[in-house]
Amino acid sequence: MSHPTSRRTFLKLGAGLSAAAALAACAAPVPAGDAGAAMPETVELRLTFWGDLADMPTWNWGIEQWKDERPDIQIKWENTPWGEYWTKLQTEAVADNLPDVVGMVSMFSQQYIRQGSLLSFQSYIDAEPEVDVADFWPANMLAYTWQDEIYAFPYDLSTVLPIYNKSMFLDNGVELPIGDWTWDQFQETCIALTQDTSGDGNTDQWGWLMPNLASWTIDIPLSTNGARFVSEDGLKCLLDTPEAIETIQWLSDLRHVHQVSPTIAQQGDVPLFESGRAAMHWGNPERVQTIASRVGPARDNENFLWDVALFPMKTQPGNSVQGGSFAIGATTENPDQSWEFVKFYTSGPILEEMVAKPSRGIPGRASIAQALITDENPEHQQYFLDVLEYSISTFIPAFAQVTAVLAKYMDEIMINNEPAAAILPQAVEEIDPILIETA
Amino acid sequence: MATSAPAWRSPANWLGPEYRNPARRREIRAAFLFLLPNVVGFLIFMVGPLLASLGFSLLDWNLLSAPDMVWLGNYLELFRDAEFWRSLRATFYYLVGSVPLGLVLSLALALALNQRIRGIRFFRTVYFIPVVSSMVAVALMWRWMYNPTSGILNYMLNETFAFLRLPLRAPDWLQSPVWAMPAIILMSVWKGMGYNMVLFLAGLQGIPRHLYEAAEIDGASNQRQFWTITLPLLTPTTFFVLIMSIIGSFQVFEQAYIMTQGGPVRSTVTTVYYIYENGFEWHKMGYASAVAWVLFALILGVTLIQWRTQERWVFYE
Numbered sequence: 001m002s003h004p005t006s007r008r009t010f011l012k013l014g015a016g017l018s019a020a021a022a023l024a025a026c027a028a029p030v031p032a033g034d035a036g037a038a039m040p041e042t043v044e045l046r047l048t049f050w051g052d053l054a055d056m057p058t059w060n061w062g063i064e065q066w067k068d069e070r071p072d073i074q075i076k077w078e079n080t081p082w083g084e085y086w087t088k089l090q091t092e093a094v095a096d097n098l099p100d101v102v103g104m105v106s107m108f109s110q111q112y113i114r115q116g117s118l119l120s121f122q123s124y125i126d127a128e129p130e131v132d133v134a135d136f137w138p139a140n141m142l143a144y145t146w147q148d149e150i151y152a153f154p155y156d157l158s159t160v161l162p163i164y165n166k167s168m169f170l171d172n173g174v175e176l177p178i179g180d181w182t183w184d185q186f187q188e189t190c191i192a193l194t195q196d197t198s199g200d201g202n203t204d205q206w207g208w209l210m211p212n213l214a215s216w217t218i219d220i221p222l223s224t225n226g227a228r229f230v231s232e233d234g235l236k237c238l239l240d241t242p243e244a245i246e247t248i249q250w251l252s253d254l255r256h257v258h259q260v261s262p263t264i265a266q267q268g269d270v271p272l273f274e275s276g277r278a279a280m281h282w283g284n285p286e287r288v289q290t291i292a293s294r295v296g297p298a299r300d301n302e303n304f305l306w307d308v309a310l311f312p313m314k315t316q317p318g319n320s321v322q323g324g325s326f327a328i329g330a331t332t333e334n335p336d337q338s339w340e341f342v343k344f345y346t347s348g349p350i351l352e353e354m355v356a357k358p359s360r361g362i363p364g365r366a367s368i369a370q371a372l373i374t375d376e377n378p379e380h381q382q383y384f385l386d387v388l389e390y391s392i393s394t395f396i397p398a399f400a401q402v403t404a405v406l407a408k409y410m411d412e413i414m415i416n417n418e419p420a421a422a423i424l425p426q427a428v429e430e431i432d433p434i435l436i437e438t439a
Numbered sequence: 440m441a442t443s444a445p446a447w448r449s450p451a452n453w454l455g456p457e458y459r460n461p462a463r464r465r466e467i468r469a470a471f472l473f474l475l476p477n478v479v480g481f482l483i484f485m486v487g488p489l490l491a492s493l494g495f496s497l498l499d500w501n502l503l504s505a506p507d508m509v510w511l512g513n514y515l516e517l518f519r520d521a522e523f524w525r526s527l528r529a530t531f532y533y534l535v536g537s538v539p540l541g542l543v544l545s546l547a548l549a550l551a552l553n554q555r556i557r558g559i560r561f562f563r564t565v566y567f568i569p570v571v572s573s574m575v576a577v578a579l580m581w582r583w584m585y586n587p588t589s590g591i592l593n594y595m596l597n598e599t600f601a602f603l604r605l606p607l608r609a610p611d612w613l614q615s616p617v618w619a620m621p622a623i624i625l626m627s628v629w630k631g632m633g634y635n636m637v638l639f640l641a642g643l644q645g646i647p648r649h650l651y652e653a654a655e656i657d658g659a660s661n662q663r664q665f666w667t668i669t670l671p672l673l674t675p676t677t678f679f680v681l682i683m684s685i686i687g688s689f690q691v692f693e694q695a696y697i698m699t700q701g702g703p704v705r706s707t708v709t710t711v712y713y714i715y716e717n718g719f720e721w722h723k724m725g726y727a728s729a730v731a732w733v734l735f736a737l738i739l740g741v742t743l744i745q746w747r748t749q750e751r752w753v754f755y756e
Binding site for chain 1 (some may be wrong): 501502503504586587588611614615616701702703704705716719720721722
């Protein structure tokens with residue numbers, strides 16, 4: 001015989017079950033008991049990064065090595081998409097909930113260092129002279145140094161080079177860009193390879209996929225004319241110098257006068273380079289890896305031979321360098337363990353396998369950089385390393401805000417076809433106060 | 440000497456005479472108990488942040504370093520801030536473009552789908568699908584459609600221009616400071632049309648049938664019936680749709696964030712996008728809060744004006 005449950009009984013039961021569930025959730029972890037007491041204490045480090053699934057096999061290889069090395073220090077790897085990663089990290093900094101190990105990049109590192117979010121490595125470095133800090137590429141270490149203390153170890157560096165469709169060059173009888181070349185030669189090459197192949201009046205094949213330059217990459221063309229985005233002390237925007245104006249106007253002319261480069265919207269979401277509709281693109285070693293995964297190897301490829309070239313110069317060779325690193329959150333409860341992990345994860349043998357050999361990037365350590373040069377990579381992959389000698393960088397705390405302002409003025413030039421000489425002084429006028437305020 | 444409690448301390452004085460009835464009293468207590476989680480949540484997650492942001496708006500603070508009290512400094516600064524005014528203009532452009540268009544199209548759609556034809560439920564469902572679709576997916580789909588070289592929209596436009604022998608080319612939608620905002624408006628109207636359509640459909644079905652029958656007997660044409668019966672009796676629905684659409688337009692963000700990132704030339708940086716930039720990208724939380732409160736005042740002002748003017752054009756049966 002069934003008894004209908006009264007409303008009161010039902011509510012009591014419901015409240016009781018909810019309370020029990022809440023109490024269970026609050027319960028302390030069960031101790032490991034006698035057997036557990038003999039085991040070394042296991043620590044879990046939270047590591048945040050912006051990688052995606054395609055990246056993970058590379059990173060996981062290093063994590064597997066770490067597990068063998070220190071099974072007592074486990075890594076909880078948390079990925080967040082790049083766009084949201086920095087918002088999330090800043091929010092965690094505000095909430096005093098920074099991860100133990102922080103994925104960092106050189107263009108934002110000064111902001112996090114100066115706001116006190118990262119732990120200085122200096123006491124560890126001083127105590128362990130066997131850690132070869134001098135092996136990290138010096139130019140990039142400026143990004144991770146503040147008041148003579150180091151706050152991160154780089155895992156990779158990026159220089160950026162034109163990547164070209166060698167088959168298209170050969171088919172069109174255009175000279176291959178090997179060694180130094182000039183802006184004029186680059187422009188002539190682009191004009192020769194921009195074509196209306198279908199004869200419908202529309203361009204189907206472009207000379208160069210000019211990327212969005214409102215970022216650190218703006219230093220690349222600027223440096224080839226002796227100019228730079230921001231002064232070395234980070235206090236003055238230098239876009240109003242005659243050399244900078246000449247460089248940006250040249251880039252604008254490539255799009256608007258010579259019409260050899262599509263707009264960002266025309267480039268769209270279809271990879272024009274990989275689909276054989278652009279003679280040149282540009283990218284870092286990671287981009288080389290991506291292109292290889294899409295069109296096949298650079299050298300042993302029947303349909304699509306490709307290679308990398310130096311960026312063309314006006315008065316001097318130039319390039320820019322930025323990169324990724326691992327730092328330690330200032331609020332970590334496990335600083336020693338985090339240090340042990342970062343030290344291991346950015347050591348030579350690990351970076352060689354994890355970063356250099358798969359062309360994930362130029363490895364953070366100079367001593368193993370040659371591992372980036374393999375027969376599977378483009379013939380002139382060495383250029384990525386060669387340009388480090390003269391690459392320049394911009395490391396400023398308000399990078400995001402400054403590049404947002406830069407984007408507005410670059411759009412005026414690159415989309416609205418306004419003259420660089422009229423626009424860039426306005427950009428300087430708006431950027432300079434931000435640089436000074438946030439220095 | 441014992442003194443009696445102040446009058447306001449006794450629930451009976453502010454809950455009325457019913458509180459003196461023990462059974463009713465138990466019920467009232469139970470009601471408060473059940474309301475408590477919601478009220479606590481409202482206080483913690485709504486009122487708390489609101490008051491906090493009002494306090495933040497008086498500070499120069501990046502949330503990490505020590506805050507500086509600037510009192511009304513942020514408010515004064517934003518009146519001199521060209522970027523703030525630019526964002527306000529972009530928001531009004533979006534509002535003026537999307538609200539009337541969305542209103543007219545959703546009403547037209549509701550009228551069309553208020554007919555007794557086969558498969559009407561299917562069509563209603565189809566037009567409602569964009570409403571329940573993720574904004575991210577919709578924005579990405581429209582980005583492909585807007586692609587100047589491989590997008591279907593420009594393909595169709597250019598084919599049409601060629602067929603009509605017009606010397607025109609379809610625009611470079613999302614890379615043009617002139618066309619980026621219209622492109623966002625078009626996508627937003629398409630996405631939100633189904634929701635307003637359902638509201639209008641409910642309004643249409645609430646109009647008494649006998650009014651149309653009387654009008655038919657008097658010989659009124661369909662057009663006359665629409666202007667003298669349908670439209671006036673739909674005004675309560677139209678009023679609701681208008682208020683909600685205007686508030687929604689003031690808060691537009693995701694479309695610009697996904698499709699254009701505020702560009703080109705910051706032509707699609709709306710006020711909420713500007714709040715996001717200041718607060719979460721540049722970490723100027725005090726300034727972002729001040730912009731948010733000015734936006735709130737604007738929305739409140741516009742809504743109040745609408746509310747006050749409703750008696751002139753809204754007809755309740």
